[in-house]
Amino acid sequence: MALMVGARVLARNLLRPWSRLPDAVPGRTGPAAGGGDGVRCFGSPRVLVETDPAKGVAVIKLKNPPVNSLSLEVLTEFVISLEKLENDKTFRGVIVTSDCPGIFSAGLDLTEMCGKSQAHYAEYWRAVQELWLRLYLSNLVVIAAINGVSPAGGCLISLTCDYRVLADNPKYSIGLNETLLGIVAPSWFKDTLVNTVGHRTAERALQLGLLFPPAEALRVGIVDQVVPEDQVHSAALSVMARWLAIPDHARQLTKNLMRKPTADRLVKQRDADIQYFLQFISRDSIQKSLRVYLDKLRQKKG
Ligand SMILES: CC/C=C/CC(=O)SCCNC(=O)CCNC(=O)[C@H](O)C(C)(C)COP(=O)(O)OP(=O)(O)OC[C@H]1O[C@@H](n2cnc3c(N)ncnc32)[C@H](O)[C@@H]1OP(=O)(O)O
Numbered sequence: 001m002a003l004m005v006g007a008r009v010l011a012r013n014l015l016r017p018w019s020r021l022p023d024a025v026p027g028r029t030g031p032a033a034g035g036g037d038g039v040r041c042f043g044s045p046r047v048l049v050e051t052d053p054a055k056g057v058a059v060i061k062l063k064n065p066p067v068n069s070l071s072l073e074v075l076t077e078f079v080i081s082l083e084k085l086e087n088d089k090t091f092r093g094v095i096v097t098s099d100c101p102g103i104f105s106a107g108l109d110l111t112e113m114c115g116k117s118q119a120h121y122a123e124y125w126r127a128v129q130e131l132w133l134r135l136y137l138s139n140l141v142v143i144a145a146i147n148g149v150s151p152a153g154g155c156l157i158s159l160t161c162d163y164r165v166l167a168d169n170p171k172y173s174i175g176l177n178e179t180l181l182g183i184v185a186p187s188w189f190k191d192t193l194v195n196t197v198g199h200r201t202a203e204r205a206l207q208l209g210l211l212f213p214p215a216e217a218l219r220v221g222i223v224d225q226v227v228p229e230d231q232v233h234s235a236a237l238s239v240m241a242r243w244l245a246i247p248d249h250a251r252q253l254t255k256n257l258m259r260k261p262t263a264d265r266l267v268k269q270r271d272a273d274i275q276y277f278l279q280f281i282s283r284d285s286i287q288k289s290l291r292v293y294l295d296k297l298r299q300k301k302g
Contacts, residue, residue: 038053060094191265
């Protein structure tokens with residue numbers, strides 16, 4: 001199913017670039033419940049978008065229960081929603097958050113990387129690359145309102161944002177914990193972390209697979225602000241106002257200046273990066289590690 005959805009969307013994107021806008025979610029178009037006048041919703045089943053045209057701000061809410069894992073569908077729908085916002089001059093900023101209580105995102109969907117075909121791995125990895133590139137280089141001000149635990153790919157999404165607000169709950173740790181799964185964070189995950197927290201902190205965090213609770217996360221700079229849980233959204237909106245006070249062209253060019261060299265490293269070798277991922281993920285030892293990890297997650301309940 002995921003393979004079909006991804007292939008269908010990619011084919012449509014290649015053939016008809018102007019048809020990339022997601023259809024409205026039935027029943028969610030129109031004023032948002034409790035959202036006040038002027039707030040409009042669109043998006044897709046797993047990626048909700050609430051827009052406030054008057055403020056020029058949108059909120060992207062990930063909604064892929066139970067844990068907001070980044071399946072191929074989520075990645076694809078996320079990119080399409082982001083592109084729609086970027087193509088609409090009404091919007092200058094977007095807040096990325098979660099609709100799943102207590103979980104920002106459990107990261108890449110492990111079931112997409114386990115026991116599937118080479119073609120599927122290649123399609124999935126290209127989608128991961130695409131979301132990272134889109135978010136990292138977005139012309140919009142992108143702010144993460146992290147309202148839950150945020151390991152691995154969840155942390156990566158946060159790191160691509162211009163600013164990160166984390167809810168002050170000891171359960172909401174954040175970090176690139178790949179080594180704990182017996183896998184390795186790819187070079188561009190590493191680059192994104194290094195650009196945020198510096199080389200030494202990143203090296204220690206990556207080798208040990210550290211997941212930082214809020215106070216630690218703030219101390220090492222993996223997030224910019226920690227606020228009481230019920231204030232995450234309002235804090236993100238306040239920060240947004242500050243960033244939107246800067247003229248777009250100056251801010252956008254500066255963002256590009258800071259980030260393009262990192263992004264270019266991937267852009268120049270996307271296919272090689274996919275090949276590397278294929279070789280890596282197909283190894284028996286890696287597949288075994290992922291299966292063991294998934295089994296542990298599943299058995300936790302039993
Ligand atoms: C080179 C590739 C790089 C990879 C980068 C990555 O992003 S790899 C993904 C790394 N993610 C993690 O390590 C997080 C794993 N998940 C958890 O630690 C917990 O699930 C979490 C997020 C703390 C939530 O805990 P909770 O107790 O609320 O839920 P539970 O663990 O019972 O999970 C519910 C069901 O979701 C499944 N699941 C969890 N995480 C993932 C995932 N990343 N991908 C796919 N599925 C995931 C879990 O197995 C449960 O499934 P079920 O069938 O209901 O038993």
